[in-house]
Amino acid sequence: MNDFIVVYSAEFLRRIRSRPYQIGFIVGILGIYAMAKLPSLMVGGMLSAGSGVVVAGAPSLTAPAAKALAGDFKIVATKPGLAPPAIADLKGRDAAFWVTLARSKSGLDVTIYSDKAKSDGPSTIAGDLAPLNVQLGADVPAATAANLVDLKPRVVQLSTKFSNSKDATATWAVAYTLIMFLYVLILVNSQLVMSSVAEEKTSRIAELLVASISPVALLYGKVASAATLAVLQMVVWIGFAILLGIAGSGSHAAAAPSGPDIGVLLGGSLTLGLIAAFVALFVLGFLQLSLLFAGMGSLINRTEDLGSISAPLIIPVVAALLVSMAALGNPDATWVVALSFVPIFSPFVLFARIAMTDVPTLQLVLAFAVNVAAVIAISAIAGKLYRIGMLLYGRAPNLKQVWQVIRS
């Protein structure tokens, strides 16, 4: 235990004083500003393009409405009646929106049902139907031209998790931001662990260290200190975002809704459950990746080789990030559910699902169990690689030799 504490404290001090860590800290804070506007840019149009629409209501309304919407959407069906649909009705028709149309005193009464937490589809639909509203409203004396053009549809979120689309959008933005945090914190800090291992190996101090203390204490001390520093970063970053939210909720209250303001949303939508899931999945994801990085880092002889040896590990993490982004919009898709049980992918994808849908308890338990098992397995593999790799000099081992070390 003493070995672990000594390594932990020394690593902690060494790294917190290092310039890369301090720069990363500041860059992270600046990045929060940048990310605040990124979601609307990324997602705008992405979800609406190619989305299917069911148009429901009286045939006299659905026919011209379908024609008006056909430019931006694929009309998958027109239905008589105004009964609200279930999620299954949308999924069964591969539709993203169910639009019901009725005549009202001021023109057209439009309700849009959707299972998507975040989409600019409703505003596009409103824009497409505005000419029809003007046409219908011309007979209504009380209506003014401005009112008719500014069609305001009612948007209903078809989800058991969110009561309205505003909540869903806010949580989507929070989840998006936290996934970005998760990615940056896990990847950057895992690479720092790898650099530290490589530095000890290439500077030849490794032999001195493993002569004094057990390699396991050395490895875990290093990983634990990196995790602490990452959590410290996380606390500061999220705290900063919440502060932005508190400040933003006052100054931006009257601003036009040009896209979600992450600061404002974080200030209001972070729940304890989401934070707990974030911390737990960060720890599991970080342990998986940092141990792998440490094991692989111990195999190199020159710091110049860091890039080439880390690339095979970075690729699945980037893939996991992309999958989790997609999962935010479709958290119950079969392939998303499946990937939430796959180590490395799971911390990101599972977090997206936890944020955006009600994940069945059994799936939650199973996914966490898989992640814990993965940490144990990776720990055993990384420990072997590390013990042998730290004393291995000369030509870098090939994949076959790495496999032999793991099997030994």
Added chain:
Amino acid sequence: MLKVDHVRKEFGKVRAVSDVSFEIPKGITFGLLGPNGAGKTTSMRMILGILVPDAGSVTWDGGAVDGSMRRRFGYLPEERGLYGKMKVADQISFFGRLHGLVEPEITRRTNAWIERLGIGAYAGRPCAELSKGNQQKVQVACASVHEPELLILDEPFSGLDPVNADMLLAILRDLQAKGTTLVLSSHQMWQLEALCDRFCIITRGENRASGSLAELRAAWATRVLRVAPGSDAVRAVLDRIPGASFVASDSGAVDYAVPANTDFRGALKTLVEADAVVRFDAIEPSLHDIYIKTIEEAA
């Protein structure tokens, strides 16, 4: 006592150590000799528990080397390494802490070592900024700050200038006087001869000779007899000694290899009767001679 008992270590198809055994009583200085690739470093790593022997055992005071025991050992590896960005004093303190020292003892010992090594001006500077010789001094301090029971030094003199080599020699003598058991390897035979009580020569992963210098010399079959003048009369007497053979002549003297059990007193008497002898030395083999011959015989 450190007991290395028939240890063997293989790396894949390469057998680094085949069969090495020796015993080192506490408090003595032990020289581990051998050519490059003989298995010295691997043997040292097995003593320290860095590598686990495939066969045989290593014990200290009768017990297998474990984590708590290793904390009482010190090691200066052949390939030197320091944290380049860590300050000198912090580095020494860090290794003190790794070996179980606590404040204020860490600071006291760190300062003492910095003063002893004459690197006070660099105490607050990162190690990477130090010269190679000064870095090596820092490493010696890191290996010794906890006053280890057993200190293993792999080629401690390599890369040191004569002044710093003398300083290291003095430090090792101090540790010796305090009761630290020293195990060191070096290719500088004169330094080992001056420092070590016992030796073990290994080559190709096996013991070839071991013991004190006196014991190694006793096992040496010949001595060099140096006599001056190297006149014909003297050479005639030397030629008559059973088993004697001419080696060289230089500066008026002549060297003959003679059996170790030669009657030197009788030979001197005969030589004095034959000529006006001004020099008569029965030269013992040096550690260098023994080492070279042992390696040649094993080849």
